[in-house]
Structures are given as C-alpha cells and as structure tokens.
Amino acid sequence: MIPVDPVSPDWQALDWIGTPVAVLDRQGAVLFANCALENLLGLSRRMLAGMPLARLLADAGPLARALADVGTLDDAEVRFSAQLIGAHQAPVEVQACLRAAGPVRPTLVLELALPGAHMRQEREERLREQGEAYRELVRNLAHEIRNPLGGIRGAAQLLQLELPGPELADYTWLIIAEADRLRALLDRLLEPHRAGGQPGQVNIHEICEHVRTLVQAEHPQGLALRRDYDASIPELHGDRAALVQALLNMLRNACQALAERIAAGDAEIVLRTRVAHQVVLGHRQHRLALVLDVIDNGPGVPETLRERIFLPLVTGRADGTGLGLTLAQAIAQRHGGLVECDSRPGHTRFSLVLPLA
Incomplete structure (x- = not known):
C-alpha cells in the first residue's frame, strides 16, 4: 500500500473541485478526500485516510468489481451506482466513476456525482429570481396602495367630525381601523427589503443561544430544543x-408546525451548525460557508x-401570514446566502447557508 499522505501537493488541487473526489490505492483504501467529499460524509480527510472505501458503502460489491476491472488497464474507466454512508445521515445515492490516475503512481481517482446536485443550483437561481420579482411587485404595490389608502383614512376622519351624532361613528372607526390594518400589512411586506443595521463581526452560536432562549421561554413545556454545534466555526x-x-x-x-407534538410533549428541534467547503452561492464559489440547520x-x-414555501402570503395555516420564511430568505440573500428546505414526514430541515470570509 502507498503510504498515506493526506496533504500531497499532487492532490490538493482537488479541493477546488465542487464534485466529491477520493484518491484510492489499488486495494480501495482512501489516500485523499477533497473538501467536497469531507462535506458530503461529515468526516475529515484525516479520519478517512487509510480507511477502506468499502466501509463507507452500503454494498461493497460494485466497488470490488470496479477495482478489479480498472486494474486491468491504466486508462480504464468504470462507472457504477452506489449508496454512500455518511457520519450523520441516511445513505446517499451516488453515481461513481473510477479511473486510473496514470502509470506514474499506482493510484485511482473516484469521482462521485450526486443525482440532484445540478438541481440545487437551479433551485437557488429560482429562489433568487422569485426574490427579485417579489421586491419589484411589493414596490409597485406599496406605491399604488399607500396614497389612496391614506386618502381613505383621512376622508373617514373628516367625515367623523361632520357626523351629527355618535350613532354612525362605528362605521367611520371601522374604515379607519381597516385602513390601518392594510397599512401595517404593507409595512410587513416591505420589511424584508429595507436597509438593515450596521454589519459587523458576529458569533453565530451567540445568536443561536439568544434565539434558543427566546423560543424556549415561549414553549417551556412539550418542546426539546437541542444543540449540535461545531465550535470551530469562526465569526x-x-x-x-x-x-x-x-x-x-x-x-x-418549526414550532407552529410542531403544535400537535408540543401538546403531546414529544416535539423536538435541533439547532445544528457545520462548515461546508467549496460552496457555490449566487454564482460565486466560496471556500467556506456556514450551514445552520x-x-x-x-x-x-x-x-x-x-x-412556494418562501413566497410571501403562502402558508399552510389558516391564521398564518406567510411572511416569516420570506423575511428569513430575504435576510439570507442580503448576506450573500440563502435558506433551503428539505422535508419529509417526521424530519424537516431548514438550512441557513452563509458564506464565511
């Protein structure tokens, strides 16, 4: 076996590739894992170095056959499907391509393609386009409604002063109250796109603990708020x-979605922070990114x-406004990131992804 060299300069260039890649020896042991593969597996390259790749697959048979086939010719290329087992997740379906790295060193390069990888970029682009369309719509809506709404409210106030008796005052108060309600709704629609405060260096875990305390105070019973932090994340x-x-x-x-479970006493929310490597956000590749789940x-x-979950006024609750996630997405995009959603019954994950300097 080739001595394990996790920082070989011949392989470090693979860190700039967004596709998960591993360098293997002829027996299938990992010599090097690039950043994308570390992020996918939730394991560091030092942990992976020397580990048989078969231990990371639900079924090692396809890999064994590929190793046998690619060993016959230096320029051979073998493709196969596999299920990759990470540290903290269910098996991930991948399409693998195994090829010889060349006759100089008896090593193999394994490239993994996630079937939905291209869909993430398309989804991000769609979210950004939706955000731009929403901003333009709200600006026009605010302009068209604010002025006549102010006129209606003012006219109702003047009419109230001219009424001969109090018996019709209830109607003018109703007009004024509804005008105020619509004005407040406009303000909430405009809120995500107003200029923010003074940016500076912030500690994401301090923010997590602050918000966790607020939410736990709102739900002291029936809800478990758990932490899973990566303490190495920089400001x-x-x-x-x-x-x-x-x-x-x-x-x-999340709490609103958990209303029944909170009442039953078995609701759980996990706050998890991780660092992702070589993440593309808004057509820019970032060496490091924060993922807050x-x-x-x-x-x-x-x-x-x-x-449609991030569109304004879209909600699954009869009493919801559909503005909470819209605001979160707008704030994320203002910071150069985005909010993603992955949901199935019993497990819903909203991920705030932000670039790290």
Whole structure:
C-alpha cells in the first residue's frame, strides 16, 4: 500500500473541485478526500485516510468489481451506482466513476456525482429570481396602495367630525381601523427589503443561544430544543439583529408546525451548525460557508407548498401570514446566502447557508 499522505501537493488541487473526489490505492483504501467529499460524509480527510472505501458503502460489491476491472488497464474507466454512508445521515445515492490516475503512481481517482446536485443550483437561481420579482411587485404595490389608502383614512376622519351624532361613528372607526390594518400589512411586506443595521463581526452560536432562549421561554413545556454545534466555526460578517430575526422566524415556523407534538410533549428541534467547503452561492464559489440547520420532527411541509414555501402570503395555516420564511430568505440573500428546505414526514430541515470570509 502507498503510504498515506493526506496533504500531497499532487492532490490538493482537488479541493477546488465542487464534485466529491477520493484518491484510492489499488486495494480501495482512501489516500485523499477533497473538501467536497469531507462535506458530503461529515468526516475529515484525516479520519478517512487509510480507511477502506468499502466501509463507507452500503454494498461493497460494485466497488470490488470496479477495482478489479480498472486494474486491468491504466486508462480504464468504470462507472457504477452506489449508496454512500455518511457520519450523520441516511445513505446517499451516488453515481461513481473510477479511473486510473496514470502509470506514474499506482493510484485511482473516484469521482462521485450526486443525482440532484445540478438541481440545487437551479433551485437557488429560482429562489433568487422569485426574490427579485417579489421586491419589484411589493414596490409597485406599496406605491399604488399607500396614497389612496391614506386618502381613505383621512376622508373617514373628516367625515367623523361632520357626523351629527355618535350613532354612525362605528362605521367611520371601522374604515379607519381597516385602513390601518392594510397599512401595517404593507409595512410587513416591505420589511424584508429595507436597509438593515450596521454589519459587523458576529458569533453565530451567540445568536443561536439568544434565539434558543427566546423560543424556549415561549414553549417551556412539550418542546426539546437541542444543540449540535461545531465550535470551530469562526465569526462571520453580518447584521446581528437581522440574523437573529431570520433564525427566530425559522424556529417559530418549526414550532407552529410542531403544535400537535408540543401538546403531546414529544416535539423536538435541533439547532445544528457545520462548515461546508467549496460552496457555490449566487454564482460565486466560496471556500467556506456556514450551514445552520433547524431540524424538527413535525409532519413536514405539504407537497403542494414545497416549491412556494418562501413566497410571501403562502402558508399552510389558516391564521398564518406567510411572511416569516420570506423575511428569513430575504435576510439570507442580503448576506450573500440563502435558506433551503428539505422535508419529509417526521424530519424537516431548514438550512441557513452563509458564506464565511
């Protein structure tokens, strides 16, 4: 076996590739794992170095056959399907391509393709386009409604002064109250796109603990709020107040989905932070990114809402406004990131992804 060299300069260039890649010896042991593979597995390259790749697969048979086939020719290329087992997740379906690295060193290169990898970029682009369309719509809506709404309210106040008796005052008060309600709704629609506060260096775990305390005070019984933090995450540059609001909206959205479980006493939300490597956000590749997950054991997002969950006024609750996640997404995009959703019954994960300097 080739001596394990996790920092070989010949392989470090693979860290700049967004595709998960491993360098193997002829027996299938991992010599090097790039950043994308570390992120996918939740394991560091030092932990992976020297480990038989078969231990990371649900079925080692396809890999064994590929190793045998690729060993016959230096320029051979073998493709196969596999299920990759990470540290903290269910098996991930991948398409693998194994090829010889060349006759100079008896090593093999394994490239893994996630079937839905291209879909993530398309989904991110769609979310950004939706955000731009929403901003333009709200600006036009506010302009068209604010002026006549103010006129209606003012006219109702003048009419109230001219009424001969109090018996019709209830109607003018109703007009004024409804005008105020619509004005407040407009303000909430505009809120995500107003200029934020003064950005600075913020500690994401301090924000998590602050928001966790607020939510736990709102739900002292029936809800377990668990932490799973990566303490090595550095500070990031951002607007603390805005990030607190974004995370608070995400947690409150989870609590609303968990209403029945909170009543039953078995609701759970996990706050998890991780560092992702070589992440593309808004057509820019970032060497490091923060991934803040809010994971709940609720019923999941209905299928009919999954593609529209971040649009304003879209909600699955009769008394909901559908603005909480819209605001969280707008704040994330203002910081160069985004909020993603992955949901199935019993496991819903909203992920706030932000670039790290």
